[in-house]
Amino acid sequence: MAVLKVIEILSNSDKSWEDAAAKAVAHASKSVKNIKSVYMHEQSATVKDGKIDQYRVNVKITFEVN
Structure with missing residues (x-):
């Protein structure tokens, strides 16, 4: 039986x-092993001069605990 943990x-x-989202997974994988999935929980963006300046995501990363 696998035990999974979720971090945000x-x-x-x-x-x-x-x-x-890819940056979140890449950064998390530096210290978290056995990542199984990523769920994009929320998306938002900041606007500057009438254009999107920054894309923001809130992701939930699931990994297996040894």
């Missing part, structure tokens, strides 16, 4: 929400 991470990108 906030990340941002100047390119896209997908890039922000």
Whole structure:
């Protein structure tokens, strides 16, 4: 039987929400092993001069606990 844990991470990108999620997983994987999935819980953006400046995501990362 596997035991899974979920952590919540906030990340941002100047390119896209997908890039922000990828950055969250990449950063988490430096200290968290056995990542199984990522769930994009919430998306938002900041606007500057009438254009999107920063894409922000709130993701839940699921990993297996040894």
